Amino acid sequence: MMSLSKQEIAQRIAQELKHRWYVNLGIGIPTLVANYIPKGIDVEFQSENGLLGMGQFPIEGEEDADMINAGKQTVTVLDGGSIFDSAKSFAMIRGQHVQLTVLGAMEVAENGDIANWKIPGKMVKGMGGAMDLVASAENIIVAMMHTNKRGESKLLKKCSLPLTGVGCVKKVVTNLAVLEIKNGAFHLLERAPGVSVEDIKNATAGTLVVNGTIPEMKM
């Protein structure tokens, strides 16, 4: 079975960007979305440590310890960008001035619940800004692999891990599919090239609704 690379997942998510949106990208696959902004679409990236108008990584030798993103990577700020404190940064987020949040997840449930911060007794890194982001964003897209390393589905009836947010995820883009969450189910919108509806059914533990012919993603 073919499936999308992480870069291709990011590329597909980039098609969801709308002109004049402010966007917060999480760590991992979401960060890659910035590489695929469609022509004619102006967006600004917000980093919750206090940066709007985030640019590329600095030219080698010009990196500045005082200029990082929320992933603690050295970055630059574009002309027209701005810098602010953490309270103002989360005012932008909770106040819904940021239109789109893209983040990774360990589990997503068919009711829109998301778990991505803690595996009890194992991984306890903290939620960072994820709980504020998912509690407030108008649009949340989860970017993740469809199954975990053991081959188990990450799209579930109910999350088994501690939640990050409840009923908040509306769209999921995985290496296999684009899915919309509504009415307590995953609705299949698109298949990855070379992936069959059957493949997606097999990899989805939550309720999957398949209406009519499901098109392949256009990359």
Place this chain on the structure above:
Amino acid sequence: MINKVVQNVEEALEGVQSGMTFMLGGFGLCGIPENSIAQLVNLGITNLTCISNNAGVDDFGLGLLLQKRQIKKMISSYVGENDEFERQMLSGELEVDLIPQGTLAERCRATGAGIPAFYTPAGYGTEVAQGKETREFNGKMYVLEHAFEPDFAFVKAWKGDTAGNLIFKGTARNFNPMMAMAGKITVAEVEELLPVGELDPNEIHTPGIFVQRIFKGANYVKRIEQRTVTPKS
């Protein structure tokens, strides 16, 4: 002008004691009060409660205090870069309160702004909201979160003047301005300490009223956690 200058880090940290609650600015290792942390290590005080977005890395930042077991409790949003932290937490040696980053920022701001508590949507329906008052506003659920009660706040700024006014550089600003507002005693360490009149009042980020002690820091390492670059050419 009221002069806030102290001569060195020893004088700046006079009065800190075991069992106290501290706020420490910074995001990752960016904008952390390196000099004050080093002095806390030197003083060897213990049973500390530290409010800081992160917990440093194993051998730098707050990681230095963790190594020496000086911290009893950490209040943070993300502690992923510190193996010793994770070990102490999972073994139960260290109390940890993990809270959403925006809630942490606002709790710091509220502390300095005279707001005892506020409602936020972050964490509703999760274990973060357990045991907390919740309330519906306009059809959406919110969680009541409270201000902190820190004894000292330690912040790091780029430039400061003798009146305690501060200007931060780049994303080293992060939590520093809110924590500066929140300390019963706020200690600011700065890279450049200037006479009054040298900073443009229009460009002050933290007014001196919030700062009780200011000193010129030394030997900044400013370690970069993730050095990401665009190759030349």
